[in-house]
Amino acid sequence: MFRAAAEEVLGEIEVSGFTKAWLPTVRSLLQSSPDLSAVSGNFSARTIRLLRVAQAFQQALHKEKLIDLSELYWRAIEYSPEPQKVLIYGYFQPRKDELSWINAISAPDSVLFLPAPDAPLFQDVQRSVEWLVEQGWELVEAGGKGGEIGAQLSQTFIRARSRGSETVATEIALTQNSGFAVTAHYYSTFKAEMRSTLAQVKVLLNAGTPARDIAIIARDEVAYGPQLIDLAWEYGVLLRALYDTPLLSTRLGAWLSLLIEVIDTGWQFEATAKLLSHPLCSNPDKNFWATVRFEHPVGFQKWQKIAQDLLQIDLSLLKKIHQLERRDSWVEWWQDVFRTFGLRKRCARWSRESIAFNNLQRGLVELSKPEAEKLEWTEVCREFRDLLQVLTVPAQPGRGGVELHKPTSVVGARYAHLFVLGMAEGVLPAMISNDPVLDFFERQQLQQQGLALPTAAEMARREALSFYALLQTATGNLTFSYAELKDRQGQLPSPYLKQLGLKPGEPPESAIASPEELRRVSLRHSGDYKDTVLPHARHAFGIEQHRESSDVPNEYDGIIGIPLDYTDWVFSASQLRNLGQCPFKWFADKLLKLGPPVEVDEDLSPSQIGQLYHKVLELVLAAKQQQPELDITDAQILEEKFAIAERQIIPADLPSWSLRRSEHLRCLKLALADPDFLPEGAEPLQLEANFSGEWHGLKVRGQVDRIDRTENGLVLIDYKTGKSRPSGIKDRNGKAWIDVQLPLYQEAAGPDLFPNEPVANAHYYSIRGRNKIALSSRAPQHELPDVLDRCKAHLDQGHYPVQPDNGRSACTYCDFDALCRQGDRLSRKGNSNGTD
Ligand code: SF4
Structure with a gap:
């Protein structure tokens, strides 16, 4: 409205x-x-x-x-x-x-x-x-309860402010109230402040102090609230936070907002998977994740089928959005959505979500008016999103427990134990800043016309007065604190502390207040207590310490010491390259089998582009084999073969493929016209030829993209889509430049496929760079036999250290960096490049 x-x-x-x-x-x-x-x-x-x-x-x-x-x-x-x-x-x-x-x-x-x-x-x-x-009221002076600690402290505060903020209050007659203390502490971080405060609260509760006698105060409840709620849960302290947060910040609000995003963006993979696996929607099992990862569905129809088959959710209702509907019909549609996903029941698991659901129901009543007005989907969404921002819910509702409040919420209350957090400059008192919609000058103009809008000075006085009222709520211990560092910004103590004559001191020694904290402390100390997690945590901690130390790598770093009988193991060129670049990479992939699950990319992956190029070139040259006089630069032939390969490799509904297609076609056209691609006199003999054999005592297998017959002998060619020479195996200095693929072709593939013909050469051909790439003349190719022996030694000894090449080219496209924890620590481990 x-x-x-x-x-x-x-x-x-x-x-x-x-x-x-x-x-x-x-x-x-x-x-x-x-x-x-x-x-x-x-x-x-x-x-x-x-x-x-x-x-x-x-x-x-x-x-x-x-x-x-x-x-x-x-x-x-x-x-x-x-x-x-x-x-x-x-x-x-x-x-x-x-x-x-x-x-x-x-x-x-x-x-x-x-x-x-x-x-x-x-x-x-x-x-x-x-x-x-x-208006006729009579003024009666009331005698204050001057004896209470809060009342005395508030008087000190007024006197200090009356003398000017620079005056340090010196006379706090607090000690008359024996047994009570007013203290101020600084903490290094925001989190330390919250942990220590909650630990003190827990000590009080354990000593039998009723929760209603304790309050935690934060001027900025929203900054402290979420973390305090989480920590209180860890400490087993019942904490209530009744400040309002937008409905959008609840699980329900976030899920509904995501639902709109999913519909508006055409049921994209990531967002829809998140939506359907949300606790407010379903409890997806392994089967769901395996299917969606494999199929990578995009679009309503595919997701509708998956939701129906695997989650038993009927999404058909969500299709009906492309129409002009009356407001009340749209609200009925939202109600149907809630019913489809059983949101009322699911929200009932959390009191905050339950309140959020009920508040939203009330908000929808407003959204339905005027009933007969017709709206498009975009208009409904905009208003619905506004509703999610404007409607609020208490941050942590419920009954009982210690309450978190802002100073203005406790005026008139009484607490025996008050903890005031965030006593930092700019936080308490809060910075007075201009309202971007109506600045102070404009407010003053309106005030002159009788509108009761506070000026900047009034707002500052309000802030001080709330603090004064807050002080009056204390009947016992009062603890102020602030963090010296918050969000990486240094903080100074609040000027109010100075006005109270308080100098923040070291924080009190904190009690261990949760099993998690005890576990953290116990990790480093001996002594046992009953905790099923601790032995595992200690074990894991020891592993991590060892990993980070300069001690020689152990089994958690790939040194398993179990020999592999590789007599029947078949190696490809890429396996040998991985083993020779970083043994751990090969170990994690081939022995531990920790490679990522097969997922279909939403966009064209580099490997799909590579497959497309290979296929087109194969088809064009196969045609040339059939008709030797065929001109491979003929645009029509290329278009025809490209269309065949495209149907086989490119997904039918790939977005913007029609725009990108011409770029790939052009790239192939230029390559086919390049004299180096099929030199004069070369005859394409075999395409995508499979070979196998034994090479340096290893069983090998592979596929050669093309074998040409030339007057000097056979030439074996491997196509690359990239322009640079692929990295190779490490030499004894750790540089990854000893090529393994071309020697493998020359020494194993050629003799296997054409035993009676001499092999003249093997080279890469860069399709995008349109040039031949031969072996590097500077690389120590003569070390190859030693390097292969080194690979065999890794297998014989079960020795797969995390030792990438010096330039870390092996790590560029490695899937195991989270597992191997490469980084600075490797410099502490020493690197023999496998020569030990
Ligand atoms: S990220 Fe680098 S160091 Fe780690 S396994 Fe892969 S290649 Fe080896």
Whole structure:
């Protein structure tokens, strides 16, 4: 409704997050005056627009017999409530609307407590008092409970501020309250601060202190909340955090937002797999993951089948989005979606999600109005997303437990143990900054017209007053703390600490507060306690320490010491290259079989492009074998063979293939026209020829792309799509440049395929570079027999160290870097390049 009202004034709004940015300011306007239509003045264009939007929103609400919560008191006053005798405590900084409401409902002899000592900090409260006196209230001085620690501390705070913030308060008469302590600590990090605080809380709870006597305070609850909730769970401390978070931050909100993304982006693989495997949707088994990884489905139809077959979820409802529908029909559609996925039941597993679901239901009622209005899918989504941002839920709802609050939420309460986190400059007090939608100058202009919008000075006083009220809640121990480092930024202590005469000191020694912490400590110390995880953790920790040390590699680094009988093992050129470049790479792939599962790429992979090029060249040259007079540069032949290969290799629904096709066709056309590709006098004898045999005592097998007969003898050719010479096996200095493939072709493939013909040469041919690539003249190819002996020694000894070549070219496309933990540690292990 807000967006519709704003669009009525501003025209179509394309910006995402508009509601989130504008609605809070519009609400503060509604709160500031009973009647915005009476406001007039020489305002900026932006202020005028904002006022018009606020009025349009208000009128739209009223037309539907609704109000926004921000105007609650003003509208309630219009109903002329029956005054009653009331006692009001805890509203120490009433706003204009609250004050008007209190005045309207209070009968004679009502009492309202307001702290209004004679100090600059209370000038806004004093103005409120004056206004109440004008309305007929009587001012009665109340005696404070000066003995309580919080009351004393708050007086110290006022005195220090009255003297100026630079004055250090020196007289804290706190020690009169024996047994209680006011302390301030600094911690190295944000996390250390939270851990220590929760550990202190746990100690109190274990000593029998009721949870209701303890409170944790953070000015920025949202910054502390999520981590505190997680740590409290680890510590077994029941923590309640009642601050509001957007529905979008809940599991439900995130899942619904993902659902919209999936529909809008055409059911892409990653997003859809995430959506369907989410705990709010299904409990997918291994079968689901194996299937989707293998099939890599994209598009609604493929996913619909998978969801039906493997998850028993019928997605057909999600197809019906390309239509103009009435608002109420769209809301009914969302309800059907909720039913399809059983969201109500799934959300019931978590109290926060359950609240989120119920709040969303209420929000949808609003979205359905006006019922007869017709909307497109994009419009519905935009409004639905706004709803997810505007609706809120408590961060950690429930009953009982220690509560996390911000200072303004505890005014009037009493706590025997108060922990105030984040006592850092710019955090408490918070930095006063301009509202990007309505700056302080514009606010001042509006204030002159009677709108109760706080100025920067008032906001600063409000902040100090909340702290003053917070201090008053303490009846026992009060612990302040801050982290010297937060988000890698240094922090200074809050000036309020100085005004209280407190100097932050070293944190108290922290108790071990969770099994995880005990385990962490026990890892390094002997002594046992009952924990099934600890022996495994110690074992794993020892392995990691050994791995990182300069000690010789052990079985966790590939030195298994189990010989491999490779008599029947068949090696390919790439296996030999891997073994010779980094033995661990071969070990992880071939012996441990830890290679990644086969997945279909959404895009064309380099290997598919390679297959396409190979296939086209094979088909063209096969035609030449049939018809020797055929001109291989003939564009028509190429087009014909390309079309055949394309059908075999390229997925039918590959996006933008039609655009990329011509680039590949052109690349092949240029290669076929290159004189080096099929030199004068060369006769293509065999294409994609399989060979096998024995080579340097190893069984070998492979496939040669092409064998030409020339007047000097056979020439064996391997096509490469890249332009550079492929890396080879390491020499004795660790440089990976001894080629294994071409010697293998020359010495094993040639004699196997054509035993009676001499082999003249073997070379690579770069299709993209259009040039022959021969063996490097500088590489120590003569070391090849020794290198192959080295490979055999690895197999004989079960010795597969993590020893890539010096340039780490072996690591470039390696799937095992997470397993081998290569990195700086390898320099500590020493590297013999297999010569030991
Ligand atoms: S990432 Fe490098 S060091 Fe690790 S296994 Fe692969 S090639 Fe060897």
